Amino acid sequence: MPPVITLVGPHAVGKTTVGEALVRILTFRGLSVGVLKSTKEASGETDRPGTDTTRYRAAGAQKVALWGREILVSYQEAPEREAFFEVLFRHYSDCDLVLAEGFKGLSFLPKIEVARKEISEKLLELPGTIAVVADFRPETRLPVFEFEEKEALADFISERLGRGLEPQVELLVDGRPVGLKRFVREALAGTLLGFLSSLRGVSPQRQTIEIRLNLPEKRK
Structure with missing residues (x-):
């Protein structure tokens, strides 16, 4: 599962502007970046010019999804928020980083x-x-970046990632x-990699390994 950093803040504060710039910079640096944006809207119409999702796509995001209350942008039935990790695993496993927007209530996510x-x-x-990204100097011990310091913010994120x-x-x-x-x-990783090394047809350049084990129901 790729690491996730989410941009948080009030409506119209500039989260998408910051995210759009980060996608451009990090993509230029060779990272494949996915974008996962939450919305309170029930509609999944995101292909109109000027919407946040189209801006992220134009910036070079490898994958963009809009997570609404009832549906995903792909028009599949949206899973519960408890399944956040499963969504990342199923749809974003080939990304180096997922840049999310919103999801303030998920305390386990690193946030900017x-x-x-x-x-x-x-x-x-x-x-x-x-x-924090801000146009003023807030009282905080956290690193603070101005809106113009996109490169420095990208450096901060890249350093934190450590490139996995x-x-x-x-x-x-x-x-x-x-x-x-x-x-x-x-x-687990050592055992699985050792097992795969003895199999024909498995590329040594493999990036992702997925195993599904479906167990039969126990008879009463």
Whole structure:
């Protein structure tokens, strides 16, 4: 599953402007960036010129999805928010980074808060916030970037990513993520990679390995 950083802030504060610039810069640097945007609107109409989703697509995002209350932009039935990890695993596993917008209520997500003086009286200070983009100097110990400092913000994100040098291992049971300690992740990855190395038809350049185990129902 790719790492996720989400942009948060009040409506019309400039989240999409920041995100659009980050997509352009990080894509130019060789990252494949997916965009996942939440919306309170029930409609999934996103192909109209000028919408946030079309702006992200024009900026070079590899994948763009709009997550509404009832549907995804792909017009598939939207899963519950508890299935956030499953959506990432199923639809964004080939991305180096997913740049989300919204999802303020998901405390486990690293967040970059976007603020403007005329809109944001004070910072949201949500759990998981790692940096702030603002046109004023807020009282915070977090790194603060001005709206013009897109390159510096991209550097901050790239440094945090570390380009994912270690294999990432995720275990989902019935669509829900299961926490794994580091030695368990390493053991699973080592065992699986060793097994695959002996099989014909498996490319040594493989990037993603997915296993599905469907167990039969127990008879009463």
